[in-house]
Amino acid sequence: MATEWDTLAGFLDTYAVLFRIVGLVVAGFLLNLVLRMLIKRVVARVVRGVKKTHKVDDTMELSSSPVSAMRSVQRARTLGAVLNNAATWVVASAVLILVLAELGFSVTALVASAGIIGAALGFGAQSLVKDTLNGLFMIFEDQLGVGDVVDLGMAEGVVERVGIRVTEIRDVSGTLWFVRNGEILRVGNHTQDWSRVVLDLPVPYTSNIDQVQDLLLAGAQAFAQSPEWRRKVIEDPEVWGVQSVSAEAITLRLVVKVRPGEQWAAQRALYRALKDSLDRQHVDIPPLNRMVVDNRDSVRFAKLSPDTDD
Numbered sequence: 001m002a003t004e005w006d007t008l009a010g011f012l013d014t015y016a017v018l019f020r021i022v023g024l025v026v027a028g029f030l031l032n033l034v035l036r037m038l039i040k041r042v043v044a045r046v047v048r049g050v051k052k053t054h055k056v057d058d059t060m061e062l063s064s065s066p067v068s069a070m071r072s073v074q075r076a077r078t079l080g081a082v083l084n085n086a087a088t089w090v091v092a093s094a095v096l097i098l099v100l101a102e103l104g105f106s107v108t109a110l111v112a113s114a115g116i117i118g119a120a121l122g123f124g125a126q127s128l129v130k131d132t133l134n135g136l137f138m139i140f141e142d143q144l145g146v147g148d149v150v151d152l153g154m155a156e157g158v159v160e161r162v163g164i165r166v167t168e169i170r171d172v173s174g175t176l177w178f179v180r181n182g183e184i185l186r187v188g189n190h191t192q193d194w195s196r197v198v199l200d201l202p203v204p205y206t207s208n209i210d211q212v213q214d215l216l217l218a219g220a221q222a223f224a225q226s227p228e229w230r231r232k233v234i235e236d237p238e239v240w241g242v243q244s245v246s247a248e249a250i251t252l253r254l255v256v257k258v259r260p261g262e263q264w265a266a267q268r269a270l271y272r273a274l275k276d277s278l279d280r281q282h283v284d285i286p287p288l289n290r291m292v293v294d295n296r297d298s299v300r301f302a303k304l305s306p307d308t309d310d
Contacts, residue, residue: 020102028095035087043080077146082139085164127182131165135181138162143187149261151188155179194234195263197256197270202249204286209250212283213239216254219277223270224256232262249286 137143139162144150148159150169157171167184169177203212220237223229235257243253254274258266278285 017102021099024095024098024102028091032088032091035091036084039080039083039087043076046076079139081146081161082135082164089164127180128165130182131180133182134184135162135164135167138167138181138184138187144189148192149190151190152179152184153186154183190263191260193260195258195260197258197263197267199254199267199270199274200243200251201254201274202251202286203283205246205248205250207250207283209242209252213241213252215277215281215283216252216274219274220254220256220270222277223273226273229258229266229269232259232266234258 144159144162144167146159146162149157150159152167152169155169155171155177157169157175157177159167160170160176161168163181165181167179167181169179171177201216217237217239220239224233224237233256237254237256240253240255242250244251254270256266256270
């Protein structure tokens with residue numbers, strides 16, 4: 001019996017370091033899992049609180065709710081993704097240092113050496129540091145969030161993930177763009193606070209401008225009061241007046257302020273509503289094309305912009 005205990009004790013002594021290393025790795029994995037679960041619960045609690053406050057079952061319904069509610073959900077999810085990445089890096093670094101200590105390396109000397117090496121390689125790794133810092137500032141300043149439609153210059157689309165180093169953008173054709181945070185010099189956010197539909201409508205040059213403006217405004221107001229758009233239009237529609245004049249047409253500008261992210265659907269629906277309104281009053285939109293005769297055998301059609309003078 002004593003011999004068996006001695007054998008087991010010798011086995012444990014021989015592989016004690018290996019067991020401790022495996023224990024550290026497992027503990028690190030479990031700690032990372034627990035941190036992720038806690039972050040997920042915090043994010044879920046924020047989302048549930050917003051949905052409960054605004055009495056909705058799905059965050060998609062928040063598009064018709066106050067803007068701050070949708071921003072709270074987006075920011076909570078974005079910060080949750082960033083904190084998950086940060087927790088993984090911190091836990092992995094701590095486990096690596098502890099494992100090296102178990103293997104007999106001098107952790108103090110290792111950390112000091114790593115500091116010296118890090119300083120020496122600072123110029124080479126400055127792009128990584130720039131990516132990380134820029135990503136953190138974008139999150140904390142609420143420049144963008146998961147679900148926002150943004151224009152980053154090199155890519156435009158819906159933000160699917162904001163990481164420590166890379167932001168993922170899905171464009172309208174379905175392409176997923178990976179944009180380094182350090183390369184983002186400007187952020188155009190199409191879905192923050194509010195949006196505006198801007199329509200430039202050409203009408204015949206001989207039209208009575210006041211009458212046409214009243215007709216467009218009445219059609220836009222009817223659109224804004226429709227059941228589908230009543231809660232999505234923030235302010236009353238406005239006709240800003242004449243935008244340009246050409247020999248063929250006068251272009252009038254109509255604007256409608258809507259909730260963020262609704263401008264594209266509102267633009268399509270408003271075009272349809274104005275078309276029906278103009279048809280009822282028998283107002284035709286002039287064709288902005290001119291037939292140009294180059295010679296007796298060829299005819300060319302040129303599209304005229306509203307700013308064309310002749």
